Amino acid sequence: MGRTLKRTAAFTALARALAAGSRGGPALGTRVAAVPRMIRASMRGEYDGGLRLALMTAAVAYVASPVDLVPELMLSVFGLVDDAVVVTWLAGTVLAETERFLQWEKTRSPVVPGHVVP
Structure with missing residues (x-):
C-alpha cells in the first residue's frame, strides 16, 4: 500500500506541474535556467530547497546506478x-x-546595503 501511495503522489505531482505550465506557468527554458540559481541559493541557505534537491539528486543516482540493473535483468x-x-x-x-x-x-x-531596491 505504501508503494501505491508513493506512486500516486508522484503522478499527482507531475499532473499538477504540467497543468500549471498549461495555465501560463513558467516555460521549460525558464525552469531549466532557474536550476543552477536554485542550487546556488540552496547551498547558501537563502532558499529552503536543500532537502528536495538532495532527494532529486538521489533519484537521479538511483536511476543511473549500475546496481539498479540487477532488478531489470532478473x-x-x-x-x-x-x-x-x-x-x-x-x-x-x-x-x-x-x-x-x-x-x-x-x-x-x-x-543592497544602504539602499532599498523596489
Missing part, C-alpha cells in the same frame, strides 16, 4: 517499473520545485 519489464515511477516523481518534483523557486525569486526583496 525481472525484465517489471524491473523497469520502479525506474518509471522514480523518473515520473523526479519530473514532477523538478517542475514543481522550479516553479516554487521562481515564485520565491519574484517575492524576495533584494537588499
Whole structure:
C-alpha cells in the first residue's frame, strides 16, 4: 500500500506541474535556467530547497546506478517499473520545485546595503 501511495503522489505531482505550465506557468527554458540559481541559493541557505534537491539528486543516482540493473535483468519489464515511477516523481518534483523557486525569486526583496531596491 505504501508503494501505491508513493506512486500516486508522484503522478499527482507531475499532473499538477504540467497543468500549471498549461495555465501560463513558467516555460521549460525558464525552469531549466532557474536550476543552477536554485542550487546556488540552496547551498547558501537563502532558499529552503536543500532537502528536495538532495532527494532529486538521489533519484537521479538511483536511476543511473549500475546496481539498479540487477532488478531489470532478473525481472525484465517489471524491473523497469520502479525506474518509471522514480523518473515520473523526479519530473514532477523538478517542475514543481522550479516553479516554487521562481515564485520565491519574484517575492524576495533584494537588499543592497544602504539602499532599498523596489
